[in-house]
Amino acid sequence: MINKGRRSTKSLPLATRLFFSHLVVMIVGVLTLVIISKLSSPRFFVLHLQQLEKRGYRLFNVRTELVDGFEGAWRRSTIWSVIVGGTAAGGLSFWVSRRIMQGLTEMEKVTQEFAKGRLNARLPMSDIPELNRLGTSFNRMAASLEGVETRRRELIGDMTHELRTPLTVVRGYLEELADGSIEPSPEIYMRLVRETKRLERLVNDLQELSKAEAGYLPINIQPVNIRPLLESIVARFTDQLLEDGPVLQLESPPQLPLVLADIDRTEQVLVNLVGNAVRYTSQGKITIRAWVDDSKLWIAVIDTGMGIAPEDLPHIFERFWRADKSRDRHSGGTGIGLTISRRLVELQGGYIEVASELGVGSTFRFCLPLSLRKMD
Template sequence: MRSLALKFTLAFLVVSLSGIGVVAILAGRATADEFGHFIFSENREALAAQLEDYYRAYRNWDGVDAALSPGGMGGMMGNGPMHGAMMGGGFAVADASGRVVAAGVGHRLGERLSETDLAQGTPLRINEELVGTLIAGQSAFGMMSPAGTEFLARVNRALLLGVIGVGGAALILGLVLASALTRPLRELTNAARAIARGQFEQKVRVRSRDELGELAGAFNQMSADLARARDLRREMTADIAHDLRTPLSVILGHAEALRDGVLPPTPETFGLIHDETLHLNRLVEDLRTLSLAEAGELKLVRRPTAPSALLEHAVAAQTPRAQQQNVELRTEIEPGLPEVDVDPDRMAQVLNNLLDNALRHTPAGGVVSVQLSVISRQSPVASRQSHARSPDTKLTTDDWLLITVKDSGLGIASEDLPRIFDRFYRADKSRARDRSFASAQEGGSGLGLAIAKSIVEGHGGRIWAESQPGTGAQFFIELPAAKP
């Protein structure tokens, strides 16, 4: 049984038939019991009426036992109650004093009945005077009449037809429900097979808000992400080819010119070839770093490091460039900062990347600021702003270092902000490709911020960005403070 629809249908059918079958059996038994009780009550009342007529006619109970015997009054009644009483035998008639004057099986003539037995019987009255008591059980009237048996048979047939009808309805409803339940699964299966063939632009219909609807929505999101990742990788391949081709073309062109004697072998020519070779080496190193980070094999040589030293080194490296661009480079370092357990070289790479991005997108006369502060991770504003601390404040293991890099450029568009740390993502695709892989905010090939994110997360921290278009961008890094 491989079809899920068939399994659903059979399960629904079995449950429905089991339920209605139990109900039908209970209903049949209850009907038979109640009908038997009804017939018994009717016969008992009729027999009591005939006994009262007998007493009214003879003014005593003499001969009543013979009247209920074959050939007597009971025999002359044919199929009447007194004939049934005679046939069943499970009865007794007592006079006003409680003495048995007629008896079937289980009683004897002349026996005195107890008050309990008399209380359970049917009183026989003439003009409101108690003249006797009829004691009759279910067996007093023998077999049920053919009409009663036929009635119960009709009831049982009706119940059986009801079970069959409900079973048919359950089968049809089960097929409908199974089809409705498995249709989204079939669509998901077909779409998944199409994705396996490389057709990522698959979208299934979200038919409901239940778990199947959530599954369809998650599948659509996965399909869109796969298609976007494919497009980004295609762009990345084109970007890498462009950035590798540029230095290689320069190197090849100058090498051929030197070989042919077109260019003299001057230090300037060799210097240009050397610079392009270094640039090419940086591209290859960035690709290697990203692949190691993706594979979880990026090695970090961690040691307790003063964060102020990291920042001062990165700022010193970017100061000449800031001066050349006429951009003010500010630093704000909170006193009493704890050490952080980091790989200094990798964190320097992250800080240089962020400062390079900030300077790249800050116009002349603008400001790039870097702040170092200590925050508590439990603070509701810990990820938004720093909290001033006095130099003698005792630090705890819950303290985190917050690094903030802010520029006064144009900022990042809101639709690009959630994805700037994605691999190979470039926010502004209309700009010419930059020759540095350090920037993913605009113009770069989209590796710099992805590498920075991997490094920061490898240290147990996190990195994120905030921006309002036209007011610049802010990048935040949280790193756990080293334990004392």
């Protein structure tokens, strides 16, 4: 029986609990007032009569009638006070409970809308400070969830679009090979290999980006010397450049201070940036420049390629963004290398910037924090 009573109490709505709580407080207060008044008022009244008799008033013969009359008047006034006060207090308790529950009821409706997938619902501001703070926090959470859902849908749409292109090419060649429309040749097989490699790069980049944005990508921060890495990057890409292509050069002091970085992730960033510069620079030069500014080491990749239009610069680090919608597919890019690079730099405590002029070239630069440890 006790457990059933507890369960029935727990099932009461919050508004009912608030209302009953106010009533209980009111009843306790009224009962305390009545009991104390009942015990003390007649005694104080008798003392007052005695003081009047000392002043010469003859009240001895009517003292009993006066006390009885006082008690009767007190009882009647107490009854009416309890009725009027209880009614007023009950009405006020009901109004306060409704006012407090209004914001919570609206929040319940919004959460139900969220459950139905309508993520643009927001709570109105309340004149109750506590509910107002709760509503503000809820709206921030709702805006964040709506942004996550929007990015998720955009990512799914982008992935579908990016995966469809190489799959369509592969399927087309396979169907033509199967029905004999074209003859097998090394060129066709190499085209199929390139498309499958592009699919593999896209899947790997998506996996890397997903880990980086979720914070699951392992980052091994330690004091490292970047100079040997810069030299190896120059040597690696120089072998890939054609004789009539751009010149790749390094501009850096012979000795660079140690930086706090993950050498493998920094190499990944540089490979992405230099690879983009090589891909979109047909002639001129590509420069890798390093310098120290305050407590940071800056590394810039400067090219004399086609450049980026001003209206495209704000979007350059967004996933799958292309100023020229066809050039990355033609060159084999996945469209998320810069997005990954920005996240990798941020995970190492730095940030990345871009400056470009259409037809002149681009400069991508990022910074890494310096280590307090000196080189041996």
